Amino acid sequence: MKKLTPKKEDYLKIIFELGGKQRKVSNKQIAEGLSVAAGSVTEMVAKLVTEGLVEHTPYAGISLTAAGIEIAENLIRRHRLWETFLVSKLNYKLQDVHDDAEVLEHATSENLVMHLDQFLEHPKRCPHGGMIPRADSQYVEESYDLLVDAQDGETKTVDRFVDNHELLTYLDEIDLDIDDELKIKEHVPFQGPVKVELVRTGEELNISYNAAHYIFVK
Template sequence: MTPNKEDYLKCIYEIGQEHEKINNKQIAAKMQVSAPAVSEMIKKMLAEGLIAKDKAHGYLLTGKGLPLVSDLYRKHRLIEVFLVDYLHYAIDEIHQEAEVLEHTVSAAFIERLDRVLEYPRFCPHGGTIPKKGELLKETYHLPLNRAKKSGSYCVRRIHDDFLLLDYLAKHELKLGQLIELRQVDSYAKTYTIVYNGKKLDIPENIAAQIYIEKKE
């Protein structure tokens, strides 16, 4: 399978985590390619049985496509752990390196890497690392913008995006940080949190990329 096709599969998976229906326009925007390019790749993946077209949900990964996506995330996240723990990369530097390496390393390399790293459960961004042969199932899947009640939460996972990581770094908001959700403004679409004596109003598009766990 080509790296380009693998990227399309991951793209469809990621869009599906945020939206109920996946269309060509969303894929083109996320992949930053033209509409004709998306149409051509979609036809190929449909023909290969990697995705299916559904009236209600647009495109869905199939029983053939899902294991491939899980394997890609496993590779990517294990590489990220290695880059941070052994090569001392900063958190905001690892994504692009892992994007390149995930398409080039062998399965044998990944198995040895997993063993050397002592089978980590999470990547540096808090994403779950599936075991070999397992489908990806995120341990932390509640985004801040879907929190129903005010109260105490812990930041458990952050979407792997450079601009997001830069934004959070500027506001000293890190993985594992305890926060207090004080207010949800449905009109302004902001989420007011307090942590370390600071108050921050987070817009919805950013809150959707921060995954939290309710603390009792």
């Protein structure tokens, strides 16, 4: 696998998470997903384009090339296996798992990845709902339907969250989990919250406009 800096790897992973294997994602989505300035995204995307790892179409967005997809899948596999281990075996809180999984993924040989996968009995999804690519790169594609795009009156199931510490802390605070059913009540105008009913409790939640862009539903 091509050797990249950790920052470049983070960009490939977030582009992948946001759907950049199949569609264009925006600078703004990447910036908010990584909690970095928009100017930093522009600069890094230009470098990744030069290296043949992403494609950037002005006014349309950014997507991964075949080479970028291969690297991102490998990184995502390692990262999400470690997240699964840390949460399921060491009782990490979901919002606290990312940084240690990041360290571990970079220190993991292919042999260790294989044994970790076997030890965990080949999990298909990580704790925040993301699919885990198999060693042969086969997997069920993730959902790319966003909560913010759901129509008022629809009922949706939470499928996954983007792996972002601030987002996951926020979702823990409002007690929103993977596989929760949500009845969409109202999109408050002018970038207001998405009002939903949490079916399992009957509680009404006001999910922030920004968070609703990083919650995938089906």
